[in-house]
Amino acid sequence: MILNPLSFQASKNAITQFRINYSESLRCICVTIRSMRLELWSVQ
Structure with missing residues (x-):
């Protein structure tokens, strides 16, 4: 099986993405968890 360098590059790009x-x-x-925690603290 010969690996196509183009497909290899494409899969590398996909992994990076x-x-x-x-x-x-x-x-x-x-960020969401942090803001939720702050809201909980301000309620108490």
């Missing part, structure tokens, strides 16, 4: 999206999602989740 996935990593970027994943870290963005994690950041959003962290």
Whole structure:
């Protein structure tokens, strides 16, 4: 089986894109949790 360098590059790009999206999602989740925690503290 011969690996096509183009498809290899495409899969590398896809993995990079996935990593970027994943870290963005994690950041959003962290910010959301932080703001929710602040709201809980201000209520008490």
